[in-house]
Amino acid sequence: MWQAIYDDFQDKDFVVIAVAMDNDVAAARPWIEEAGPTYPVLIDRYHQLADLYNMVNVPQAVWIDEAGLIVRPTENAGAFEGFRALDFETMTVPDNVANTIKTSKETYVAAIRDWAQNGADSAHVFSPRDAQARLQVPDSNIALAHVLFRLGLHLRQTGNKTESDALLARASELHPGSWSIWRQAAETMDNGLAAGPAFWQRVNELGEEHYYQPVDMAGMPTDKPPKP
Amino acid sequence: MTSVLMDQGPVEVTAGPGSENELWLSGSETEAVSGWSLKPQGLCKGDICMPVPADNAEDYVKGQMINLAAFWKRMDKPMAHSKDGSVWAFGEGATERASTLETLDAPDFSLPDLDGNLHSLSDYRGKKVFLATWASW
Numbered sequence A: 001m002w003q004a005i006y007d008d009f010q011d012k013d014f015v016v017i018a019v020a021m022d023n024d025v026a027a028a029r030p031w032i033e034e035a036g037p038t039y040p041v042l043i044d045r046y047h048q049l050a051d052l053y054n055m056v057n058v059p060q061a062v063w064i065d066e067a068g069l070i071v072r073p074t075e076n077a078g079a080f081e082g083f084r085a086l087d088f089e090t091m092t093v094p095d096n097v098a099n100t101i102k103t104s105k106e107t108y109v110a111a112i113r114d115w116a117q118n119g120a121d122s123a124h125v126f127s128p129r130d131a132q133a134r135l136q137v138p139d140s141n142i143a144l145a146h147v148l149f150r151l152g153l154h155l156r157q158t159g160n161k162t163e164s165d166a167l168l169a170r171a172s173e174l175h176p177g178s179w180s181i182w183r184q185a186a187e188t189m190d191n192g193l194a195a196g197p198a199f200w201q202r203v204n205e206l207g208e209e210h211y212y213q214p215v216d217m218a219g220m221p222t223d224k225p226p227k228p
Numbered sequence B: 001m002t003s004v005l006m007d008q009g010p011v012e013v014t015a016g017p018g019s020e021n022e023l024w025l026s027g028s029e030t031e032a033v034s035g036w037s038l039k040p041q042g043l044c045k046g047d048i049c050m051p052v053p054a055d056n057a058e059d060y061v062k063g064q065m066i067n068l069a070a071f072w073k074r075m076d077k078p079m080a081h082s083k084d085g086s087v088w089a090f091g092e093g094a095t096e097r098a099s100t101l102e103t104l105d106a107p108d109f110s111l112p113d114l115d116g117n118l119h120s121l122s123d124y125r126g127k128k129v130f131l132a133t134w135a136s137w
Helices: A003-009 A025-035 A048-053 A095-121 A128-134 A140-157 A161-174 A179-185 A197-204 B027-034 B068-074 B094-102
Strands: A014-020 A041-043 A060-064 A070-076 B002-006 B009-013 B024-026 B037-039 B042-045 B048-050 B065-067 B079-081 B087-090 B110-112 B118-120 B128-134
Touching: A003 A014, A003 A095, A014 A025, A025 A041, A041 B110, A048 A140, A048 B094, A048 B128, A070 A128, A095 B128, A140 A161, A140 A179, A140 B002, A140 B079, A140 B087, A140 B094, A161 A179, B009 B027, B024 B027, B027 B037, B027 B068, B065 B068, B068 B079, B068 B087
Parallel strands: A014 A041, A014 B128, B002 B087
Antiparallel strands: A060 A070, A060 B128, B002 B009, B024 B065, B037 B042, B042 B048, B079 B087, B110 B118
């Protein structure tokens, strides 16, 4: 997904690190092998990054400068929640929604390119104060949720389904804003996506709330969530 | 057999199964699974030390053994264990996570690629890093 940017800027002290939040390496493998990216793609079986960076969904991103400082804290990586307008009969979304999906992604990609080219001079780099103001930090429920989630995933692999299910459910209760926890824990469908009726019910219950938080960036769509 | 879940999976320890608030580990095991180590000042990581409570020290330290679960509870950090006490997970507290993020120093991590090679964020110091997540689900 980020290959073209990496191709153009890898010689300009720029790198993409993609991280799969996948407990099952075998589930992530075919996606990686098919895309064949030349930047590092890492596997985060226990969602360590979500714990460290307070992430709640995919795709999310963090921009980190040459000195290891966060210049854009955890944010939605340019995705627009157009799928919420999906027509299940035609399996399409209205044209205006499709356009918003496209604009959102293009705007975000253009911003990454601008940063890769201009570094600290890019308008998309936040000052330390602005970056701090945009940080979302975890509370104690979230910190505990990550621990229960990790233990629950492990016990699922060792066959202790009853205990695992209870831990994963409790983790999601403690951190209801995390779609990563909910979806990783959800029973996966035949197509490997945690996108069954329970997923759609949970999405519909969001109402006017966002599934992907709008990116705080000039030119980025700020539309309300589209309705079915 | 008892194990402690680290960031990338379980690490076996020699302790018997722990019970509520009790998991006794050797000094080297404690350090390996938590990064904390016993010093004259108490259980320490970097410049931070949690003194051994004087009135019930034997609940925390016995000879060479350290009750990591008791220290963790006292430090108000999150932890969990399987019902049979054979698998433990220790987490970082929300306060520490938040104050780390507020420094804007990107928290370091080490994760494997498909071939099992570990990559650390710090390996890429000197470059702009676009760190992005995705998932198959």
